[in-house]
Amino acid sequence: MLHVIITAYHRSVPLRIMVNSFLVQTCPEWKIYIIHDGPMPKEVKKIIEQFKNDKRISFMETAKRTGYWGHKNRNMILQILPDNTNDFVLMTNDDNYYVPVFVEEITKIIRPDTGMIHWDMIHSNYEFFPTRVGMGTIDMGSFIVRLPLAKKVGFIHTGIEADCQYAMECLEECKKENLSELHVPKILFVHN
Amino acid sequence: MILHIIVVTYNRPLKLKILIDSFLVQTCPCWDMLIVHDGPASDETRQTISLYKEYDKIRFIEHPERLERWGHPLRKIYLQKIKSDPEDFILITNDDNYYMPIFVELMLDGCRPNTGIIYCDTVHNYFNYSIMKTEIKVNKIDIGSFIVRGDVAKVVGFKYNYHNADGRYAVECARYCDKRHLTADYCNKLIFIHN
Numbered sequence: 001m002l003h004v005i006i007t008a009y010h011r012s013v014p015l016r017i018m019v020n021s022f023l024v025q026t027c028p029e030w031k032i033y034i035i036h037d038g039p040m041p042k043e044v045k046k047i048i049e050q051f052k053n054d055k056r057i058s059f060m061e062t063a064k065r066t067g068y069w070g071h072k073n074r075n076m077i078l079q080i081l082p083d084n085t086n087d088f089v090l091m092t093n094d095d096n097y098y099v100p101v102f103v104e105e106i107t108k109i110i111r112p113d114t115g116m117i118h119w120d121m122i123h124s125n126y127e128f129f130p131t132r133v134g135m136g137t138i139d140m141g142s143f144i145v146r147l148p149l150a151k152k153v154g155f156i157h158t159g160i161e162a163d164c165q166y167a168m169e170c171l172e173e174c175k176k177e178n179l180s181e182l183h184v185p186k187i188l189f190v191h192n
Numbered sequence: 193m194i195l196h197i198i199v200v201t202y203n204r205p206l207k208l209k210i211l212i213d214s215f216l217v218q219t220c221p222c223w224d225m226l227i228v229h230d231g232p233a234s235d236e237t238r239q240t241i242s243l244y245k246e247y248d249k250i251r252f253i254e255h256p257e258r259l260e261r262w263g264h265p266l267r268k269i270y271l272q273k274i275k276s277d278p279e280d281f282i283l284i285t286n287d288d289n290y291y292m293p294i295f296v297e298l299m300l301d302g303c304r305p306n307t308g309i310i311y312c313d314t315v316h317n318y319f320n321y322s323i324m325k326t327e328i329k330v331n332k333i334d335i336g337s338f339i340v341r342g343d344v345a346k347v348v349g350f351k352y353n354y355h356n357a358d359g360r361y362a363v364e365c366a367r368y369c370d371k372r373h374l375t376a377d378y379c380n381k382l383i384f385i386h387n
Binding site: 013014023024099100101126185186187188190 | 206207209210213214216217243288290292293294298315317320321322323381382383385387
């Protein structure tokens with residue numbers, strides 16, 4: 001199972017694209033957790049309403065806006081996910097897009113010793129962005145991490161490069177636990 | 193200058209929703225969309241379309257009978273029916289594609305007075321979601337990756353019903369542009385995903 005944590009803030013139609021890009025996935029093994037940073041405005045509530053009957057999608061809002069690009073909210077949801085060893089977690093933003101074979105492509109290569117998988121993307125300058133773990137070479141939404149390992153590392157940083165730091169710390173932990181890092185050389189993700 | 197978008201669809205409402213939404217979040221609002229359903233639509237498709245009833249720029253037509261052939265016969269019909277000024281541009285695309293939010297802005301910004309056709313690169317599902325460098329040649333260009341000046345598109349017409357008719361249409365548009373001393377311009381950005 002792939003657990004997808006989406007941090008959202010006041011962007012209704014992009015959020016609908018993001019969620020629909022999972023609803024049309026060729027592999028149904030995913031669950032979405034949308035966390036809105038602060039109370040949802042009515043436009044976002046209207047979009048959320050469209051998904052209320054789908055048990056794979058849950059949504060919540062924080063009482064107040066926390067800021068920090070939603071990073072604190074990511075960790076809050078991460079830590080309450082079930083401790084399933086075989087599951088993976090993806091953290092992403094509300095305005096991204098995944099191609100319909102995304103879940104299928106990444107789940108089919110998972111082996112018992114896989115700790116982390118990343119894939120290539122189109123970045124917001126709309127050029128090819130070959131992903132690798134490092135500062136400035138990976139982005140939120142372009143990698144998944146085995147769930148217990150992700151929880152152990154935690155999403156603890158709050159700066160603009162917190163996603164890179166988290167990816168690097170996850171890779172370090174993979175090495176300590178003899179888990180492997182895999183790369184899918186396909187463009188499976190658009191970072192808007 | 194307006195980009196007129198013709199989308200032929202057949203009962204894929206969720207995918208269609210992504211396509212429509214990808215235009216609703218465009219940075220440039222100079223577009224309108226005609227969605228043509230190949231035959232009578234399902235209730236689910238009609239319900240999806242009703243989500244967009246507040247948008248005057250989005251129109252939906254159910255063609256009375258299903259014509260199939262990858263939607264090509266409907267492209268031919270509605271390309272001629274669509275109202276456009278000669279300087280406007282026309283995009284013909286599929287219901288399961290995705291455009292980046294800057295697509296309309298980049299394509300229209302790239303238009304010069306003598307531009308006849310503009311094309312961009314594609315992330316293509318047939319090539320395992322790798323980059324297809326677009327060229328105006330049959331099998332090197334895909335419907336959805338190029339826009340054509342309105343008067344050029346209407347004179348050339350979308351004539352053929354075979355699988356790669358889109359490539360042939362692009363090639364014929366480029367040839368006609370050449371005769372009229374109009375240019376084929378290339379936008380060097382990955383702003384289109386063909387699913």
